[in-house]
Each structure stands twice: as C-alpha cells, then as structure tokens.
Amino acid sequence: xxxxxxxxxxxxxxxxxxxxxxxxxxxxxxxxxxxxxxxxxxxxxxxxxxxxxxxxxxxxxxxxxxxxxxxxxxxxxxxxxxxxxxxxxxxxxxxxxxxxxxxxxxxxxxxxxxxxxxxxxxxxxxxxxxxxxxxxxxxxxxxxxxxxxxxxxxxxxxxxxxxxxxxxxxxxxxxxxxxxxxxxxxxxxxxxxxxxxxxxxxxxxxxxxxxxxxxxxxxxxxxxxxxxxxxxxxxxxxxxxxxxxxxxxxxxxxxxxxxxxxxxxxxxxxxxxxxxxxxxxxxxxxxxxxxxxxxxxxxx
Amino acid sequence: xxxxxxxxxxxxxxxxxxxxxxxxxxxxxxxxxxxxxxxxxxxxxxxxxxxxxxxxxxxxxxxxxxxxxxxxxxxxxxxxxxxxxxxxxxxxxxxxxxxxxxxxxxxxxxxxxxxxxxxxxxxxxxxxxxxxxxxxxxxxxxxxxxxxxxxxxxxxxxxxxxxxxxxxxxxxxxxxxxxxxxxxxxxxxxxxxxxxxxxxxxxxxxxxxxxxxxxxxxxxxxxxxxxxxxxxxxxxxxxxxxxxxxxxxxxxxxxxxxxxxxxxxxxxxxxxxxxxxxxxxxxxxxxxxxxxxxxxxxxxxxxxxxxxxxxxxxxxxxxxxxxxxxxxxxxxxxxxxxxxxxxxxxxxxxxxxxxxxxxxxxxxxxxxxxxxxxxxxxxxxxxxxxxxxxxxxxxxxxxxxxxxxxxxxxxxxxxxxxxxxxxxxxxxxxxxxxxxxxxxxxxxxxxxxxxxxxxxxxxxxxxxxxxxxxxxxxxxxxxxxxxxxxxxxxxxxxxxxxxxxxxxxxxxxxxxxxxxxxxxxxxxxxxxxxxxxxxxxxxxxxxxxxxxxxxxxxxxxxxxxxxxxxxxxxxxxxxxxxxxxxxxxxxxxxxxxxxxxxxxxxxxxxxxxxxxxxxxxxxxxxxxxxxxxxxxxxxxxxxxxxxxxxxxxxxxxxxxx
Numbered sequence: 001x002x003x004x005x006x007x008x009x010x011x012x013x014x015x016x017x018x019x020x021x022x023x024x025x026x027x028x029x030x031x032x033x034x035x036x037x038x039x040x041x042x043x044x045x046x047x048x049x050x051x052x053x054x055x056x057x058x059x060x061x062x063x064x065x066x067x068x069x070x071x072x073x074x075x076x077x078x079x080x081x082x083x084x085x086x087x088x089x090x091x092x093x094x095x096x097x098x099x100x101x102x103x104x105x106x107x108x109x110x111x112x113x114x115x116x117x118x119x120x121x122x123x124x125x126x127x128x129x130x131x132x133x134x135x136x137x138x139x140x141x142x143x144x145x146x147x148x149x150x151x152x153x154x155x156x157x158x159x160x161x162x163x164x165x166x167x168x169x170x171x172x173x174x175x176x177x178x179x180x181x182x183x184x185x186x187x188x189x190x191x192x193x194x195x196x197x198x199x200x201x202x203x204x205x206x207x208x209x210x211x212x213x214x215x216x217x218x219x220x221x222x223x224x225x226x227x228x229x230x231x232x233x234x235x236x237x238x239x240x241x242x243x244x245x246x247x248x249x250x251x252x253x254x255x256x257x258x259x260x261x262x263x264x265x266x267x268x269x270x271x272x273x274x275x276x277x278x279x280x281x282x283x284x285x286x287x288x289x290x291x292x293x294x295x296x297x298x299x300x
Numbered sequence: 301x302x303x304x305x306x307x308x309x310x311x312x313x314x315x316x317x318x319x320x321x322x323x324x325x326x327x328x329x330x331x332x333x334x335x336x337x338x339x340x341x342x343x344x345x346x347x348x349x350x351x352x353x354x355x356x357x358x359x360x361x362x363x364x365x366x367x368x369x370x371x372x373x374x375x376x377x378x379x380x381x382x383x384x385x386x387x388x389x390x391x392x393x394x395x396x397x398x399x400x401x402x403x404x405x406x407x408x409x410x411x412x413x414x415x416x417x418x419x420x421x422x423x424x425x426x427x428x429x430x431x432x433x434x435x436x437x438x439x440x441x442x443x444x445x446x447x448x449x450x451x452x453x454x455x456x457x458x459x460x461x462x463x464x465x466x467x468x469x470x471x472x473x474x475x476x477x478x479x480x481x482x483x484x485x486x487x488x489x490x491x492x493x494x495x496x497x498x499x500x501x502x503x504x505x506x507x508x509x510x511x512x513x514x515x516x517x518x519x520x521x522x523x524x525x526x527x528x529x530x531x532x533x534x535x536x537x538x539x540x541x542x543x544x545x546x547x548x549x550x551x552x553x554x555x556x557x558x559x560x561x562x563x564x565x566x567x568x569x570x571x572x573x574x575x576x577x578x579x580x581x582x583x584x585x586x587x588x589x590x591x592x593x594x595x596x597x598x599x600x601x602x603x604x605x606x607x608x609x610x611x612x613x614x615x616x617x618x619x620x621x622x623x624x625x626x627x628x629x630x631x632x633x634x635x636x637x638x639x640x641x642x643x644x645x646x647x648x649x650x651x652x653x654x655x656x657x658x659x660x661x662x663x664x665x666x667x668x669x670x671x672x673x674x675x676x677x678x679x680x681x682x683x684x685x686x687x688x689x690x691x692x693x694x695x696x697x698x699x700x701x702x703x704x705x706x707x708x709x710x711x712x713x714x715x716x717x718x719x720x721x722x723x724x725x726x727x728x729x730x731x732x733x734x735x736x737x738x739x740x741x742x743x744x745x746x747x748x749x750x751x752x753x754x755x756x757x758x759x760x761x762x763x764x765x766x767x768x769x770x771x772x773x774x775x776x777x778x779x780x781x782x783x784x785x786x787x788x789x790x791x792x793x794x795x796x797x798x799x800x801x802x803x804x805x806x807x808x809x810x811x812x813x814x815x816x817x818x819x820x821x822x823x824x825x826x827x828x829x830x831x832x833x834x835x836x837x838x839x840x841x842x843x844x845x846x847x848x849x850x851x852x853x854x855x856x857x858x859x860x861x862x863x864x865x866x867x868x869x870x871x872x873x874x875x876x877x878x879x880x881x882x883x884x885x886x887x888x889x890x891x892x893x894x895x896x897x898x899x900x901x902x903x904x905x906x907x908x909x910x911x912x913x914x915x916x917x918x919x920x921x922x923x924x925x926x927x928x929x930x931x932x933x934x935x936x937x938x939x940x941x942x943x944x945x946x947x948x949x950x951x952x953x954x955x956x957x
Contacts, residue, residue, distance in 0.1 A: 004605045005329060006605075006608065007328065008328055008406075008410070010608070014568060014607050014608050014609040017568075017609040018609055021554050021566055022663075024554060025553055025554050025622055048598075049597045050609070051554075051556060052595065052597065052611070053556075053558055053562060053595075054556050054557070054558030055558065136402045136404070137404045143402055144400065144402075162399075164426075164428075164646050164738050165738070166428065166729055166738075167723070167724070167729075168724075171737075173665075173736035186402070187404070187413055189406070191406070195322060198322065198326075265318045268318065269318040272311075273315070
C-alpha cells in the first residue's frame with residue numbers, strides 16, 4: 001500500500017460528508033432527522049465536520065413519541081449544546097398524551113406517533129430534504145434503497161420507480177411538495193458505526209452500555225421499567241439486571257439484552273460473538289407488516 | 301458447513317484481544333465490486349455464500365431464510381444461499397433480482413461493498429448504475445453454457461464504465477464434472493473477445509458457489525486448480541493504482557463563511573494530491589491564487605489526496621463559487637461547453653437529438669442540448685450499430701438501455717477530463733427538465749468536438765488531439781451576426797454555378813455578411829496543385845475543399861463553393877466533414893442542352909470531339925442530387941433571383957437573421 005491510501009472508515013467519512021454538503025447546497029430547506037440513537041450520533045458528528053469551522057447550516061428534528069427513555073431526553077439536550085444546533089421536537093398533536101404502546105398496541109402507536117408524526121412535521125416546516133441515519137445493511141429491503149430516496153407529495157416511496165443513482169452525482173431536482181429522504185450512512189455497517197464511534201470518541205446515550213436496570217420479562221423480551229407509566233401485570237415485579245440496549249426506541253418497545261459490556265470495545269466484542277442481528281431487539285419488526293410496507297407508507 | 305480456519309482465527313482474536321482486532325479493522329481498505337450474471341448463473345448464491353461463509357449472517361436472518369427456502373427456494377428443503385440476498389417481495393416471488401442491491405461484508409484486510417446487479421437483458425441501466433462506483437467486476441459464467449451473449453454484454457458495460465479489474469467466476473463446475481478442459485475452453489473463449497476491451501487484469505476462478513468450492517475455501521474436487529480462492533483474490537488484489545493521483549481536481553461544493561476572517565471552499569478531491577502553497581486556478585474563470593490552508597475535513601493538514609473531503613482557504617480574495625473547480629495552474633482540464641460522450645439511456649422516453657436537458661457534472665447542474673446522436677453501439681457485439689453504419693446519417697433517438705455516442709452542447713462552459721483518465725471529472729448524468737428524473741448517464745470521450753467523417757482522419761493521426769478554443773460557436777456567431785455555413789453549388793459545366801456564386805457573394809457582402817467563394821481554379825493553383833484529375837485525385841480535391849470550408853465555417857464565415865462535384869458519394873463526404881447543420885447542397889439544375897449551347901470555354905466541343913476525355917455529362921456521369929437543400933432552375937431564374945433564393949434559405953435556417 002502506498003502512503004496515499006485511505007482506510008475504509010476515512011472513505012466512508014468522506015463519502016458521507018460529500019452527501020451532506022451536496023444536500024446543504026442544493027436544497028432550500030433541509031432537516032436532519034435525529035433519533036438520539038448511535039447512528040444519529042454519527043450522522044450529527046459528520047454534519048459537524050462537514051461545515052467546520054462553521055455551524056451546521058440546517059436544523060435537526062426529533063419526532064418524539066413521548067415514550068422514549070428518560071436518558072434519551074437528557075442526552076438530546078446535551079447534544080444540542082455540544083454541537084450548537086437547533087433540535088426541533090415534534091409530537092403528533094392528535095396523539096399527544098393520548099396514544100401509548102399500552103393503550104393502542106405497538107403497531108398503532110408507531111404508526112400514529114412516528115410515521116404520521118414525521119409526515120406532519122415535514123409538511124409543517126416545509127422541509128424538502130430529510131436526512132435519516134438508516135443503513136443498507138439493516139434489513140433486506142433497505143439494500144436497494146438509494147442515497148437520495150425520492151418521495152412523492154404524500155411522502156410515499158415507490159420501490160419500482162426509483163431514480164438511478166450513479167457515481168456521486170445525486171439528483172436533487174423535485175417539484176413543490178415532493179421531497180427527498182437522504183441516507184448519508186447508506187454504505188456503513190453496524191461494525192463501521194462502532195469503529196467510528198470509538199475512533200472519534202463520539203458520545204452516545206449511556207443506555208448502550210451495560211448497567212444494573214429495573215426490568216420485567218414479557219413474552220421473552222426484557223423490558224425496562226423506565227417510569228411509572230408502565231402498567232405492570234399482577235405477577236410482574238421489576239428486577240435489577242445488568243443489561244444494555246442494542247437499539248433505542250420507545251422504552252416499552254425496546255428489548256434489553258443481558259450483558260457485561262461497559263465500553264464500546266466490549267460491546268463490539270459481544271456483538272461479534274453473538275448470533276442475532278440488530279433489529280431483533282425491536283418489537284415492531286415482529287409485527288405483521290414488513291419493513292417494506294412501512295417504508296412505502298413513509299416510515300424511515 | 302464447516303467453519304473455515306480463517307474464521308476460527310478471527311474469532312480467537314475477538315475473544316483474546318478485541319483492541320487489536322478493532323485496530324486491524326480500523327485500518328483496512330475498501331473494495332467496491334460488481335456482480336454480473338444472469339438469473340441462473342448463481343450470482344445470488346455466490347453472494348449468499350460469501351456472506352454466509354464470512355459469517356455476516358446472523359442466526360435470526362438465517363431462520364427467516366430457512367423458512368423462505370421452503371416457500372421460494374430452488375434447492376428443495378436445503379438451505380438456499382440465494383435467498384439471503386434477494387430483496388423486495390415482488391422479486392422474491394418472481395425468483396429474480398430486478399434492481400441494484402448493495403451488500404456488505406468484511407474481513408480483517410478489506411471491507412467489501414457489493415453492487416449486486418441483475419442479468420436481465422433489459423437492465424443495461426442497472427448494470428451501468430452498479431458499475432459506476434466499482435473497482436472490480438465479477439463476471440459469472442455457468443460452466444455448462446460458457447461464454448454467451450450476455451457475458452459479452454456485461455463485460456462491455458463494465459469496460460465502458462471504467463472498471464479495470466475483472467474476476468471471471470466459472471461457476472457450477474460440479475455440473476460439468478469439475479472438468480479442467482471445460483474450464484480452459486471457457487478461458488480461451490473469454491480471452492478471445494475481451495482483448496478489445498479496456499481491462500487491466502482478468503482473473504479466472506473455477507468454482508461451485510452452491511457447494512462452496514473455491515469461494516472462501518479450496519474445493520477438493522478442484523485440486524487441479526492451484527490459484528487463489530475467490531475471497532483470497534478479492535482480499536489481495538492491488539487496487540491502489542486505480543486512483544488518479546496525478547491531476548489535482550477539486551470541484552467546489554460549498555463556500556463556507558462562518559465569520560469575516562474565514563472564507564473556505566469545501567469539496568471532495570476528485571483526483572490528485574493537494575498541498576499547502578500549491579498554485580491553483582479556479583475554473584472556468586481561470587483566476588489564480590495559492591492554497592493557504594487545508595482542513596481535512598476539520599483538522600488542518602499540509603497535504604490531502606483523493607477521495608478526501610476537504611475545505612481549503614486561498615491566499616487571495618478571488619471569486620470562487622459552487623460549481624467551480626480548483627486545479628493546478630500547470631495541469632488544467634479541458635474547459636468548454638461542447639463535448640462528445642458515450643451515453644447510456646435509462647428511461648422509457650427516448651433521447652431526441654436537439655432536445656434540451658439538464659446535465660449534472662461535478663457540482664454543477666447546467667442546461668444543455670443533445671446536439672447530435674452520432675451513432676449507437678450494439679452492446680451484444682460491441683460494434684457500431686450496423687444499420688447506422690450503413691446509412692451514415694446520425695441517429696434520431698436513443699432508446700431505453702441503448703448506448704450511443706452523443707455530442708452535447710451546454711449553455712455555459714464546464715471544466716472536464718476524459719472519463720478514461722478521470723472518472724470523477726469525466727462523468728455526468730442527464731436529468732429531464734419536466735419530470736426531474738435521471739434519464740441517462742454519460743462518460744466524456746477523449747476527443748473534443750469531432751465531426752462526422754473525422755474517423756478516417758483518426759487512424760492516420762491518432763495522437764493529434766484537436767485543441768480547443770475558449771470561444772464558443774455561440775460567442776462567435778453573436779459577434780458576427782451570422783453562423784458559419786457552406787453553400788455547395790453543384791451542377792454541370794456551364795450550368796451557371798460560378799455566376800451564381802459571385803452574385804451571391806456580392807449580395808451577402810452588401811448585406812454586411814462575411815462571405816467567401818472557394819473557387820475550383822484558385823484552389824488548384826495553390827492548396828491542390830499536387831492533384832490531377834484521376835478519380836482518386838478528384839476525391840482528394842473535394843475532401844480538402846470540404847476541410848477548408850469546415851474551418852472557415854467554424855470561424856463563422858459563409859462559404860460558397862462552385863464545383864461540378866459530379867459524384868453523390870463525394871458530396872456526401874463533403875457533407876460529413878462540414879456537418880449536416882452547416883451544409884447546404886444547392887443543385888444548379890440546368891439541362892445539358894442548355895449548358896452545351898452556352899459552352900463559354902468551348903469545353904463541350906472538345907469533349908464531343910474526344911479531345912477531352914471523361915468530361916462530365918458527355919463521357920462521364922453526373923449524379924444529380926436527390927435531396928438537395930435547394931434546387932436552382934436556371935432556365936427560369938436569373939442569377940440574381942437564384943442568389944436571392946439561396947439567401948432566403950439561409951435566413952430560414954437561421955444562418956443569417
């Protein structure tokens with residue numbers, strides 16, 4: 001190898017920054033969707049680098065369901081200060097303080113608070129481009145997703161009618177009302193994300209690291225009792241277990257795994273030696289409709 | 301399925317020294333590869349096998365596949381690796397992959413991104429898309445069928461898109477009894493046709509993706525093969541020379557102005573190496589300065605190289621904006637608004653010559669016109685489309701999945717390199733102005749504006765690259781108030797060509813138009829004094845005149861020629877050299893009896909007496925034009941009227957306003 005070689009991680013970083021800069025230049029009103037998770041952390045860090053020494057020239061937006069872990073809300077505030085960015089928060093007003101995973105079930109809760117909430121927020125602010133942290137390695141149907149994913153005025157995705165995407169020449173042309181979802185982390189894998197978090201010392205929500213937490217076991221899933229809104233069944237009693245979370249979402253819908261991994265290195269070690277894939281921790285993927293149907297509908 | 305030794309080593313390291321493991325993975329490099337093959341070549345199986353054998357499949361994903369194998373699988377109740385990779389529902393149900401899908405796996409040496417492409421005939425579009433970002437192509441061949449049309453098509457598209465490394469995976473060796481002879485036959489067949497393509501290395505590997513032989517581990521049935529396994533080859537292939545580190549090109553994406561003291565230009569280095577202190581020019585303005593500092597992307601460095609994302613500051617306050625390109629003062633790309641390119645058409649609405657489109661190149665989106673579709677290429681034979689070659693007229697349209705050589709004229713100049721020298725600055729996409737859809741991809745060819753007919757010249761003087769003017773045809777025509785054109789008068793001796801030419805010239809000049817007569821006798825006194833009147837020399841006479849007329853047209857001059865030019869073929873070659881747009885064939889239609897009666901130089905008399913041989917109209921043919929732009933019937937028109945008719949026609953064509 002000659003001295004002018006660039007590691008795969010540096011190449012991924014450069015590619016993502018290129019995408020983020022293109023969007024900032026070519027769209028009128030872009031937004032970065034911020035889920036508070038580790039992929040969002042990487043995306044935010046890349047956006048910061050892309051415009052250094054200046055500020056990130058677009059806002060972030062968190063589509064909040066009101067059922068995230070408390071630590072996530074604290075972390076969101078910290079990041080807004082650290083990166084000096086405007087993080088907008090959107091809660092679907094139709095479901096606010098009414099819809100919960102317990103009263104409406106996970107599928108309906110997700111549809112109303114996440115999918116509908118996202119569409120409302122995009123319409124409300126008139127965003128014409130929205131960054132998302134999804135990666136192609138997460139799910140089979142995502143393997144074919146473009147970096148620039150065109151959505152019609154109803155936010156719908158048509159898998160049969162996507163624009164061809166060649167080289168790094170992205171097509172930002174849209175009509176009024178249409179929008180594009182942008183996935184700057186498309187080519188990153190789970191391992192790449194962890195390697196980058198480690199190398200760049202990027203902060204992530206402490207829930208990713210193992211600690212003693214109160215959990216109950218439901219249908220084979222360990223659910224953390226994060227606050228007193230969670231109705232416990234008569235025979236259920238929270239027990240303290242050393243657990244961590246592989247993905248973060250609404251706490252009643254996010255399964256914990258028992259673990260001793262307290263550092264990024266240990267997490268990666270565990271991850272490589274286990275045999276279940278990332279999204280399995282999410283209860284929603286087990287729902288009746290597949291990810292593909294959710295995406296057609298506007299879910300990320 | 302047994303664990304490979306390789307995997308056991310990895311796992312041991314993960315358990316014993318995770319830091320060392322992570323360090324190895326942090327410093328590995330990246331290889332992007334494309335897999336091409338038809339539905340039944342076992343492409344999905346090969347990728348599934350790679351993912352499976354390199355342990356990139358998690359147990360719950362595998363569960364799903366085992367379940368699916370029973371519903372969709374083609375392997376009975378056995379595990380079907382193809383189902384790991386077939387994505388969308390519809391495709392799965394049809395049992396085919398219909399789009400480009402990206403897969404990821406890595407070893408301690410490399411991360412791999414696979415662009416998984418369909419092999420279907422109608423999907424040239426998808427292959428081009430997948431190939432555009434790849435360094436290497438895996439061409440799958442079913443050992444039973446060998447090199448087929450599709451193999452050639454895939455190889456051609458890969459070569460066209462600039463892929464340099466090829467692995468020919470001769471798959472399904474188990475179905476040909478692991479025959480070495482069969483494998484060698486396929487090697488010979490492939491090598492025979494691929495010589496015409498532009499690959500730098502081709503590597504053959506016999507394998508059975510379904511059984512796993514030679515994918516990750518050697519197969520016992522292929523003991524006669526002593527080369528590397530597929531994965532070993534992918535891990536160790538040298539790709540560092542693929543990048544162009546010679547020509548520094550920095551297309552400017554954004555201008556950063558966080559405060560009054562900082563004005564930075566951000567972009568991704570397309571090629572080359574950039575150092576602090578380098579003297580650079582901003583294109584197309586050509587304003588010069590020096591690199592003051594480089595951020596890569598947020599820390600200061602002394603030197604950066606492709607494909608890093610950087611922000612640079614300059615010593616001087618020169619005007620630079622998005623879409624401009626920073627380049628070394630001593631190594632500039634071409635700057636111009638016209639170029640020729642190989643274009644892959646990707647949409648049901650066919651390309652039409654003369655239609656306006658948007659062109660995205662680097663960081664600029666520029667309106668432009670598909671000025672000409674010069675010819676199409678048959679992707680199966682890699683030849684110029686034969687039907688087109690027979691009739692030298694350029695094509696009118698380019699249909700979905702067709703590839704053509706096109707001439708493109710942009711509304712403003714851009715800085716570009718030929719694609720085979722620089723993928724990042726030689727590539728562009730075409731966007732439809734109405735629907736906003738990406739409808740084509742193009743690769744700029746290493747020749748600036750060349751006209752039809754220049755092919756013949758090319759083999760004589762391949763090393764001469766036409767130098768390019770900074771002034772566009774549009775700028776010249778704005779200055780002169782006219783476009784260059786050639787009025788090619790043809791007709792019998794004494795038909796009135798020279799008279800009409802002189803009157804026409806005089807009338808144009810009186811109207812303030814720049815015009816010049818290329819007269820046969822004058823040309824033969826100088827430029828063509830080495831030529832006689834043999835068939836060959838007459839041809840050459842016409843060719844030279846056409847070339848001179850083309851140059852003068854380029855300068856914006858209206859040229860009038862007055863030669864008998866009796867042969868249709870010669871007039872056609874003049875048309876090819878001058879270009880269809882600028883060439884006006886004007887038939888001076890005077891019956892031979894009238895000409896012979898006029899006979900001002902007594903030539904007909906001499907011809908009749910046999911004193912002159914091969915005299916047009918008497919002892920040699922005159923092939924009257926069939927589709928001349930203008931016909932001047934001199935029996936009913938005075939020379940002045942004939943000249944006016946030509947001028948009207950020039951006005952109709954927009955040559956003069």
